[in-house]
Amino acid sequence: MITLTRSASIAPGKAREAIAYAKQIAQYLKEEHGTTAQILMPVGGNPYRIAWQIQLPGLAEVDGLSAKLNADSEYLEMVAKNSAWLIPGSVHDDLWRTV
Numbered sequence: 001m002i003t004l005t006r007s008a009s010i011a012p013g014k015a016r017e018a019i020a021y022a023k024q025i026a027q028y029l030k031e032e033h034g035t036t037a038q039i040l041m042p043v044g045g046n047p048y049r050i051a052w053q054i055q056l057p058g059l060a061e062v063d064g065l066s067a068k069l070n071a072d073s074e075y076l077e078m079v080a081k082n083s084a085w086l087i088p089g090s091v092h093d094d095l096w097r098t099v
Helices: 016-033 059-070 073-081
Strands: 004-007 039-040 049-056 090-095
Touching: 004 059, 016 039, 016 049, 016 059, 016 073, 016 090, 059 073
Parallel strands: none
Antiparallel strands: 004 049, 004 090, 039 049
């Protein structure tokens, strides 16, 4: 099992927009790609971060989802239009495997 976590830092005063956007993306992933994404915010450390976490069977499925999203014009448009809450350069992906 592979866990993909994508996190980003939230610009000052933009937490509400970030949460709304995160929910919109999670709903879109579920409806259009059959993928369940959990939305996470930290309890400790820098509180101005948000993350999506997805579990997939293996790296091939991660690669497949990435290819689908990069070819999905509606998804790409949502990402481009809703980035005012994001601190540029703060997006970070982690891939974890279950042992």
